[in-house]
Amino acid sequence: MFEHLLTLIWNRKRANALLMAELFLSFMVLFGLGSLVAVVTLAMRQPPGFAYADVWELRLTTNNDQTPQNPTLRRLLAQLRATPGVDDVSLAAFSTPFSGYIMSSNIRVEDKPLVSGAEVQADDHFASLLHLELLEGRWFDHRDDADKLPPIIINRELRQVLFGTGPALGQVVRSSHSSNLKEFNEGRVVGVTGSYRPGGDLGAPAPAVFVRQVLPDSAAGLTMFSHTLLVRVRPGSGAVLEEKLVRTVAAVTKTWSTSVISLPDSRAASLETALAPIWAGAAVCAFLLLNVALGLFGALWQAIGQRRAEIGLRRAVGATGPGISRQFVAETLVLTTLAVGPALLLAAQFPLLNAFGQPLAVYAVGMGVALVLVYGFAVLCALQPSWQAASIRPAAALREE
Amino acid sequence: MSPETDLRQPTAATFENAAPVLRLRDIEKVYQTKTIETVALNSVNLTVNRGEFVSIMGPSGCGKSTLLSLMGLLDEPTSGVIEVDGRAVTSYSDKELAGLRNLKIGFVFQSYHLINDLSVVDNVELPLLYRQGMGGGERRQRALAALDKVGLSARTGHFPGQLSGGQRQRVAIARALAGGPEIILADEPTGNLDSVMGEEIMDLLLALNREQGVTIVMVTHDMQQALKTQRVIRFFDGSQVS
Ligand SMILES: Nc1ncnc2c1ncn2[C@@H]1O[C@H](COP(=O)(O)OP(=O)(O)OP(=O)(O)O)[C@@H](O)[C@H]1O
Ligand SMILES: [Mg+2]
Numbered sequence: 033m034f035e036h037l038l039t040l041i042w043n044r045k046r047a048n049a050l051l052m053a054e055l056f057l058s059f060m061v062l063f064g065l066g067s068l069v070a071v072v073t074l075a076m077r078q079p080p081g082f083a084y085a086d087v088w089e090l091r092l093t094t095n096n097d098q099t100p101q102n103p104t105l106r107r108l109l110a111q112l113r114a115t116p117g118v119d120d121v122s123l124a125a126f127s128t129p130f131s132g133y134i135m136s137s138n139i140r141v142e143d144k145p146l147v148s149g150a151e152v153q154a155d156d157h158f159a160s161l162l163h164l165e166l167l168e169g170r171w172f173d174h175r176d177d178a179d180k181l182p183p184i185i186i187n188r189e190l191r192q193v194l195f196g197t198g199p200a201l202g203q204v205v206r207s208s209h210s211s212n213l214k215e216f217n218e219g220r221v222v223g224v225t226g227s228y229r230p231g232g233d234l235g236a237p238a239p240a241v242f243v244r245q246v247l248p249d250s251a252a253g254l255t256m257f258s259h260t261l262l263v264r265v266r267p268g269s270g271a272v273l274e275e276k277l278v279r280t281v282a283a284v285t286k287t288w289s290t291s292v293i294s295l296p297d298s299r300a301a302s303l304e305t306a307l308a309p310i311w312a313g314a315a316v317c318a319f320l321l322l323n324v325a326l327g328l329f330g331a332l333w334q335a336i337g338q339r340r341a342e343i344g345l346r347r348a349v350g351a352t353g354p355g356i357s358r359q360f361v362a363e364t365l366v367l368t369t370l371a372v373g374p375a376l377l378l379a380a381q382f383p384l385l386n387a388f389g390q391p392l393a394v395y396a397v398g399m400g401v402a403l404v405l406v407y408g409f410a411v412l413c414a415l416q417p418s419w420q421a422a423s424i425r426p427a428a429a430l431r432e433e
Numbered sequence: 434m435s436p437e438t439d440l441r442q443p444t445a446a447t448f449e450n451a452a453p454v455l456r457l458r459d460i461e462k463v464y465q466t467k468t469i470e471t472v473a474l475n476s477v478n479l480t481v482n483r484g485e486f487v488s489i490m491g492p493s494g495c496g497k498s499t500l501l502s503l504m505g506l507l508d509e510p511t512s513g514v515i516e517v518d519g520r521a522v523t524s525y526s527d528k529e530l531a532g533l534r535n536l537k538i539g540f541v542f543q544s545y546h547l548i549n550d551l552s553v554v555d556n557v558e559l560p561l562l563y564r565q566g567m568g569g570g571e572r573r574q575r576a577l578a579a580l581d582k583v584g585l586s587a588r589t590g591h592f593p594g595q596l597s598g599g600q601r602q603r604v605a606i607a608r609a610l611a612g613g614p615e616i617i618l619a620d621e622p623t624g625n626l627d628s629v630m631g632e633e634i635m636d637l638l639l640a641l642n643r644e645q646g647v648t649i650v651m652v653t654h655d656m657q658q659a660l661k662t663q664r665v666i667r668f669f670d671g672s673q674v675s
Binding site for chain 2: 033035036039040043044341342344345346347348349350351352353354355425426427430431
């Protein structure tokens with residue numbers, strides 16, 4: 033019977049071509065979407081490399097405050113640290129976790145090739161506040177004040193590309209924000225952290241370098257438009273503490289204003305942004321699938337209308353009603369397979385050619401999702417018309433024409 | 434040997450097998466539509482014996498096709514009993530009926546009912562597809578043998594659209610033959626053909642009946658053809674008149 037169906041479909045290839053093209057296309061689109069979802073899921077399942085629960089971000093706007101800001105900041109930090117319910121405060125630069133801001137930097141050791149990575153400006157409290165894992169050496173502290181070369185801390189990923197299995201601590205690293213190799217800063221590696229994903233959940237683990245940020249003692253210094261603080265609070269802290277922090281800022285600074293967002297909220301917001309294109313893709317897929325479904329459904333309906341005599345004849349020569357039904361479902365499945373087979377071959381080229389450097393599992397998930405959905409839809413659309421075909425009375429069908 | 438000789442002197446085979454293969458008892462068939470109720474058959478009692486060639490005649494709309502579809506187990510009577518080989522089929526399941534149609538009955542229709550997207554030989558194989566446990570090789574072999582019998586060996590790879598009406602009807606007969614049926618039910622098999630082609634088909638059916646002992650029930654409007662068969666049953670307005 034399988035052979036028979038193949039013959040039938042082959043002989044009706046012109047009528048089936050559009051449907052097969054639609055099936056092929058939906059498979060490819062679903063494969064893409066499925067793979068994308070797999071990439072995102074895989075990324076989300078990896079730890080970001082820092083603990084963000086119970087950490088709040090305070091965004092301070094200085095409102096054109098022209099007085100020296102460093103003494104104010106110092107007082108503010110002290111006041112905040114003394115506030116009950118606050119465990120620690122870190123003066124962070126703008127590239128806080130989940131903020132979406134990443135400063136990129138070119139890093140090199142001696143004359144080895146440039147490595148691009150994220151540069152994170154962090155003070156001495158940053159690591160303990162975010163519970164960064166330290167694999168080698170130490171985090172920034174007062175010992176760095178005396179050093180001639182600024183201290184540098186790198187994450188595991190950067191260590192891997194820069195030094196491989198060789199020693200990292202004590203090595204001198206050059207970094208530059210421009211690709212102009214003449215202008216660079218030198219620093220000495222004092223520590224290596226575990227994975228740190230500055231982009232948060234959706235960013236792949238990538239090289240990152242931490243640069244020490246200190247508040248100079250002098251009253252001089254830039255007047256900034258804004259400052260960002262990270263505050264680790266006691267678990268369960270809420271609006272009361274938030275209120276208190278805002279009032280503390282107002283009391284200490286007089287003119288600055290504050291907005292407070294918890295890192296979990298910030299993460300949710302950034303996730304939403306990152307997922308937006310995926311939702312859009314899903315909507316396109318849904319639309320496409322609907323089209324395919326309607327096409328399949330319509331084609332089967334039409335086929336059954338046109339093939340009434342054939343159905344009657346098949347019944348006359350020995351097919352049962354359910355047999356007719358099975359034939360139509362099987363025909364749809366064979367048709368789907370004929371379309372999905374080449375699509376699967378095409379999809380297999382992505383992992384084979386290692387097109388996007390994704391692990392095999394990503395493509396496997398993409399193929400799985402596409403297979404299940406395309407076949408599922410095909411069967412779903414075939415069921416009703418096939419059942420209809422089974423209920424055609426053979427004597428009546430044979431009488432027509 | 435002309436068909437007439439046959440009529441006057443039934444062959445030994447027909448005589449020996451003079452057992453009822455199809456029997457209709459008190460058959461009534463009513464078609465119910467929204468507006469009207471049509472009594473297509475009314476108290477029909479009819480027996481077809483093994484090896485017989487029966488023709489059915491009657492004016493249009495008198496119920497001939499209805500009768501044939503009941504005989505072919507394609508439809509159920511409103512009342513009455515149909516017996517195949519002496520057994521009432523009333524209690525048979527859809528599956529059992531399909532099995533009986535497949536094994537015992539071959540259909541030939543006025544409009545051929547070939548599947549246009551299948552080649553001649555694939556069309557002829559169709560009944561064998563529904564036979565349990567028959568392999569592709571045997572199917573092909575039987576189909577080719579049946580096509581040989583109807584003289585179409587040279588056209589097995591053609592498609593129905595490439596054949597003349599007479600050739601198409603011969604394909605349909607080959608299809609009916611391929612399953613080796615005991616009974617062929619032919620509803621105006623020559624109705625769409627000119628007289629020469631009609632004669633060809635008629636000769637083919639007569640030969641099948643005579644040489645292979647196939648029981649044939651044929652609906653026809655052609656008196657000449659009917660006279661070549663062993664028995665003519667006339668219908669009028671849903672009832673048998675002779
Ligand atoms: N499915 C149906 N629904 C309603 N009425 C039907 C149906 N099939 C047949 N009839 C009616 O039953 C009667 C007998 O029809 P049937 O086709 O058996 O006649 P026939 O003798 O084969 O005619 P013809 O010589 O024109 O083929 C007709 O009046 C027809 O209109
Ligand atoms: Mg008729």
